[in-house]
Amino acid sequence: MTNPPGLMISAPASGTGKTTVMLGLLRALRDDGLVVQPYKSGPDYIDPAFHLAAAGRPSFNFDTWAMDADLLGGISGQQDGADICVAEGSMGLFDGVATRGQSGFGSSAETALAMGWPVVLVIDVSGQAQSAAATALGFRMYNPDLPFAGVILNRVASPRHERLTRVGMEQAGITVLGSLPRRGDLKLPERHLGLIQAVEHPDLEAAIAGYAEFLRENVDLEAIRAAAKAGQAAPVHPLPLPPAQRIALARDAAFSFTYPHLLTGWRAAGAEILPFSPLADQAPDPTADLVWLPGGYPELHAGTLASAATFKAGLRKHAKTKPVHGECGGYMALGEILIDKEGARHEMAGLLGLVTSYEKRKFNLGYRRAVLERAMPGFDTGTALRGHEFHYSSIIEQPDAALAAVFDADGNPVTQTGSHKGNVTGTFFHLITGEAT
Template sequence: MAQTPPGLLISAPSSGTGKTTVMLGLLRALRDTGLTVQPYKSGPDYIDPAFHLAAAGRASFNLDTWAMDTGLLDGVAQQSQGADICVAEGSMGLYDGVATRGQMGFGSSAETAKRMGWPVILVVDVGGQAQSAAATALGFRAYMPDLPFAGVILNRVASPRHERLTRLGMDRAGLPVLGVLPRRGDLTLPERHLGLIQAVEHPDLEAAIAGYADFLRDHVDLDAIRAAAQAGAAPAGGALPKPPAQRIALARDAAFSFTYPHLLSGWRAAGAEILPFSPLADEAPDPSADLVWLPGGYPELHGGTLAAAETFRAGMRRHAETRPIHGECGGYMALGAGLVDKEGTRHEMLGLLGLETSYEKRKFHLGYRRAVLRAPMPGFAAGAALRGHEFHYTTILKEADDPLAEVADADGNPVPETGARRGHVTGTFFHLITGEAGA
C-alpha cells in the first residue's frame, strides 16, 4: 500500500460561506512556509482548480465519488506524490450529493474526505448568530460519526464580543476553533453566471491570493491546521484516462478553458502530445494533429471575435474533412451554425454541426450526466458508457444532426441534450470525466 501525504478537506454547511477564499489563502500560506502543497477539488467543478494552481503552484485535481471508480480515484490520489500536505476544497455543503448512487458513492465532499482519510475543517459563517453557530457545527460533526473532523474556522466575525460568544458555544460543543476571520467585504472573488470568473480573467489574481494568505496567517493557527492533517492509505494501482489520440490540438484561451486536469495529465502520461491553440487569437489547430478538442468555456462572451476569426475557421473546416473534432459545452456551441448572445445578436459559428444555441433565452442546466454512445466519439466506441457533468445556461434553438448518445441525469432520468454528430465532428453539452470500465 502506498501512503499518501497527510491531508485536510475544507468544507462548509453550504455554498457562499467563504470556503474558496479560505482555501486559496491557506494554500498560499502553507506554500509560503516551504511546504509542497497538493490541492484537490471534491466534485465536478472545473473553474476552481485553476485558482488552486495559481495559489499552490501545483496542478489541482478533482476527486468525485459519483463519476469516478476506484481505479481512477486512486490514480488521481497518486498525483500527490512528492507533496508534503494535501488540501482539498469541498463543493456546496459537506454532505450535499445526488440521490442515486454512482460508481462509488453520491458525490458528497464528506465521502471524499472519508475515502481519503482527510479530517474536515468546517468554515462556518457566524454572521447573525453567536453560540447558535455551535449547534450547526455540532450537527455536521455528528451526522456522520466516523468522518474525521479537525475543527472549525469561524468566518465573518463582527467584533471581539461576537468572537467571545461564538467561541463559548464551540467550547461547549467540544469543537476546536482553528481560526477566527473578521468580516471583510473585500475578501470575495468576482463572479458571473457560472460562478467565479476564470482564473485567467482575474484582473490581479496574484495580488488577491497574496492578500488572502496574509489574512489567513493573521487569523488562523497554521501549526494547528498542519497538525490536524492525516494520511490515508492509497493502493499502488490506479490509472488516469487514456488519450483519445496521439497528437491533440487543444483550444486554450478565455473562451475555451474548462478541461478536467486529470484528463490532460492522463493524456500526457500516456505519451500524447497536447498542441494548444487560441481561437480568440485567430489561430488554426496544428495541421498535423490527429484530433481537435474544443473544451467548454464562455464562447457566448466572444461571439463576434470567433465569428471573425477566419484563420481559425478555415483550419477547423480543413481538419473536419478527414479527422475528428470534438467539442464540450462551449466548444459544442462553437461547432454549431450560430450562437445568439445575451443581447440577442446572432453570431456565425463554425457550421460543422447544425446546432443553434441562445444565451438570450437562458435556461439553467446543471448536474451529473451518464451517456451511452449511439455512435463513436474520440476515444470511445459506440455503446460505451461515459460519466460527465453539465453546467450552462444555454438554450438549444435547433439541432440538425444525428444524436450522439442517450443521456440521463444522476437518477437515470432522460436528458434532452443528447449531443450531436456529423461526419468526423461530435459534440456534447456535458464535460467528460471518465468512461465506465470497459469503455
C-alpha cells in the same frame, strides 16, 4: 506509495467563503516551505485553476459519483512528492445526488472518508453567535465515522461576536482553528457560472497573497497542519488514455474547462497537446490527429469567434478528414449560430447544424451518464461515459443525429443528447471518464 497527510476544507453551504480560505491556506502553507497538493471534491472545473495559482502545483478533482476506484487511485497518485494535501469541497459537506453512482453519491464527505482526511468546516457566523455551535455540532455528529478537525469562523463582526461564538463552540466541544473578521474585499469576482476564470482575475497574485496574509493573522496554521491525517494508501492506477496521439486543444478565455486528470493522463501516455487560441484567430495545428474544443465562455466572445476566419477555416479543413470534438462551449462553437444575451446572431464554424441561445437562458446543471450511439474520439459505440453539465444556454435547433442517450444521476433522460455529423461530434456535458467494462 505512502500518502501525505491531508485535510478537507468544507462548509455547511455554498457562499460561506471556503474558496478564499482554501486559496489563503494553500499559499500560506507554500510560503512556509511545504509542497502542497491541492484537490477539488466534486465536478467543479473553475476552482482548480485558482488552486494552481495559489499552490504552484496542478489541482485535481476527486469525484465519488463519477469515478471508480481505479480512477480515484490514479488521481491519488498525483500526491507524489507532496508534504500535505488540501482539498476544497463543493456545496455543503454532505450534499450529493439522490442516486448512488459507481462509487457513491458524490459528496465532499465521501471524498474525505475515502481519503481519510479530517474536515475543517468554514462557518459563516453572520447574524448568530452561540447558535453557530449547534450547526457545527450537527455536522460533526451527522456521520460519526467522518474525522472532524474543527471549524474556522468566518465573517466575524467584532471581538465580542467572536468571544460569544467561541463560548458556544467550547460548550459543544468543537475546536476553533481560526476566526476571520468580516472583510468585503475578500470576495472573489463572479459571473453566471460562478467565479470568473483565474486567467481573467485583474490581479490574482496580489489577491491570493492577501488571503494568505489574512489567514496567517487569524488562523492557527500549526494546529491545522497538526490536524491533517493520511489515510490508508490506495493502489495507484494509470489515468485515462488519450483519444489521439497529437491533440490540438483550444485554450484561451473562451475555451478553458477540461478536467486536469484527463490532460495529465493524456500526456503521461505520450500524447502531444498542441494548444491554440481561437480568440487570437489561430488555426489548429494541421498535423494534429484530433481537434478538441473544451467548454468555457464562447457566449461572451461570440463576435470575436464569428470573425475568426483563420480559426474557422482551419477547423473546417481538419474536419474533412480527421475528427473534431467539442464539449459545452466547444459544442456551441461547432454549430451554425450562437445567439448572445442581446439577441444578436453570430456565425460559428457550421460543422454541426446546432443553433444555441444565451438570450433564452435556462439553467442546466448536474451529473450526466451517456451511452454512445455513435463512436466519438477515444470511445466506441455503446460505451457509457460519465460527465457533468453546467450552462445557461439553450438549444434552439439541433438537426443532426444524436450522439448518445443521456441520463441524469437518477437515471432520468436528458434532452441534450449531443450530436454528430461526418467527423464532428459534440456534447453539452464535460467528460470525466468512461465507465469501466
